[in-house]
Amino acid sequence: MPLRELQYPAEPYSRVNRLRDRGDYTLETIHQIVNSCPMLHVSFQPPNSPFPAVLPMIGQMGSFTRPSADLGDVLDLYLHGYVSSRIMNLTRSPNSQEQEGLPVTVAASHLDGLVLALTPNSHSYNYRSAVLFGHATLVTDTAEKLYAMELITNSVVPNRWSNSRVPPNAAEMQSTSVLKVKINTGSAKIRTGGPHDERGDMEDEGLLDWVWTGVVPVYTVMGEPIAGGYNRVGEVPGYLESWRQEANQGAEEYAKEAVGREVAKKTGE
Amino acid sequence: MPLRELQYPAEPYSRVNRLRDRGDYTLETIHQIVNSCPMLHVSFQPPNSPFPAVLPMIGQMGSFTRPSADLGDVLDLYLHGYVSSRIMNLTRSPNSQEQEGLPVTVAASHLDGLVLALTPNSHSYNYRSAVLFGHATLVTDTAEKLYAMELITNSVVPNRWSNSRVPPNAAEMQSTSVLKVKINTGSAKIRTGGPHDERGDMEDEGLLDWVWTGVVPVYTVMGEPIAGGYNRVGEVPGYLESWRQEANQGAEEYAKEAVGREVAKKTGE
Numbered sequence: 001m002p003l004r005e006l007q008y009p010a011e012p013y014s015r016v017n018r019l020r021d022r023g024d025y026t027l028e029t030i031h032q033i034v035n036s037c038p039m040l041h042v043s044f045q046p047p048n049s050p051f052p053a054v055l056p057m058i059g060q061m062g063s064f065t066r067p068s069a070d071l072g073d074v075l076d077l078y079l080h081g082y083v084s085s086r087i088m089n090l091t092r093s094p095n096s097q098e099q100e101g102l103p104v105t106v107a108a109s110h111l112d113g114l115v116l117a118l119t120p121n122s123h124s125y126n127y128r129s130a131v132l133f134g135h136a137t138l139v140t141d142t143a144e145k146l147y148a149m150e151l152i153t154n155s156v157v158p159n160r161w162s163n164s165r166v167p168p169n170a171a172e173m174q175s176t177s178v179l180k181v182k183i184n185t186g187s188a189k190i191r192t193g194g195p196h197d198e199r200g201d202m203e204d205e206g207l208l209d210w211v212w213t214g215v216v217p218v219y220t221v222m223g224e225p226i227a228g229g230y231n232r233v234g235e236v237p238g239y240l241e242s243w244r245q246e247a248n249q250g251a252e253e254y255a256k257e258a259v260g261r262e263v264a265k266k267t268g269e
Numbered sequence: 270m271p272l273r274e275l276q277y278p279a280e281p282y283s284r285v286n287r288l289r290d291r292g293d294y295t296l297e298t299i300h301q302i303v304n305s306c307p308m309l310h311v312s313f314q315p316p317n318s319p320f321p322a323v324l325p326m327i328g329q330m331g332s333f334t335r336p337s338a339d340l341g342d343v344l345d346l347y348l349h350g351y352v353s354s355r356i357m358n359l360t361r362s363p364n365s366q367e368q369e370g371l372p373v374t375v376a377a378s379h380l381d382g383l384v385l386a387l388t389p390n391s392h393s394y395n396y397r398s399a400v401l402f403g404h405a406t407l408v409t410d411t412a413e414k415l416y417a418m419e420l421i422t423n424s425v426v427p428n429r430w431s432n433s434r435v436p437p438n439a440a441e442m443q444s445t446s447v448l449k450v451k452i453n454t455g456s457a458k459i460r461t462g463g464p465h466d467e468r469g470d471m472e473d474e475g476l477l478d479w480v481w482t483g484v485v486p487v488y489t490v491m492g493e494p495i496a497g498g499y500n501r502v503g504e505v506p507g508y509l510e511s512w513r514q515e516a517n518q519g520a521e522e523y524a525k526e527a528v529g530r531e532v533a534k535k536t537g538e
Contacts (some may be wrong), residue, residue: 127308160389
């Protein structure tokens, strides 16, 4: 435990209002949720659209200026995308370059369990969710772009970057864009534990004898790798296979252990 | 296959521009992705906030006026939430009631596989993602609210509603809000298949001999149910256990079979 645990400021737009005791503002908690999420949901308001845009994207937090920074430090979020896409064009428009960049909100959510109580209203999920608010700009520095591409590739499969053909050639560098989101603030919300019910239901003996209550743990599994049509490498490489098995074990353990950890102080969700 | 397959109109804000052949506008495809997603990401622009809001929510599509409607029909999206929360207050404000409701964008995304190619730039995901654009209003009719609560509860675990204490009492009806989103339009984007690489890499014999290429299938698993502290029902009920096993099998099969289905006509991601 560090002496000083950095926290994001609770702004009106980021504060956890409902079930406040589930809120968490520490950088380490939030960055951990984001960096372990294989798909982020990135939202922004395009001009002339009646609706906000929401894009599923791949992203990872890191520090180009201090690559050894850990999860509890101030980090930037790097998002992977395409030159032609709408979000990229918006961050490139004069409007957002004059200012700090395009305002974006990024959500990362993990479902950890179905919490089944005596009555539907007390049902809940165990989950970890984080949301970050910041300004997105295009990364133009080649070294920083390469740093982010490696960071993002290795977030999908650790060590994949150095175990595939790199560096990207000129056409690839040209066609791939990386967005950097400078974070203003963020928050996380976490639920663990078993079901909770209201007193009226807890005192109903017939109900207690009839309704099964508990948690169905939910976790993501990576199955046996399936070789592609032009694969020539006989065995699945160790860096991939050992990571896959560890990640599977870790995901299952988290979901199961979360059931025993009572964090929420209030009943129901 | 119905004679006439309904499609959502491709509006400027909903059109799939990048990798157009992965786009799908049929109601059935989009509704199927949404209804099988345990966590939706709901975005809207709060007044006086520099950033859009993104909330993970539970939701389900259905038709109150025609409950027997199937996935390919015109449906509404029902979202479960809390009276006190920001989105509920916004849909209740005079501003949005005078108009059609609060403009919201809802994203549903499934990750189905990690697609590992010869070079990081050709890496991809197999996935199914859908996005819906519409206007949210509070459901005030009691019968419709009950319909939506049952629909949403049974989307988490089929038949759970009738196997727990219902109907909700007055306090529960009061404290729970349901949002109804009238859909303007939507779109889906789906990738299946194995890796694709650029010709330059495919002709590099040394690279082909060195880099493993293929797909790591990814799917969600529901583990053995864990009884809660006050559970008295000895055996996990059949409606829960048989559904859990079928759902697990279906999820694993989808992710594995997706590898063999080549939909994308273009290379790369």
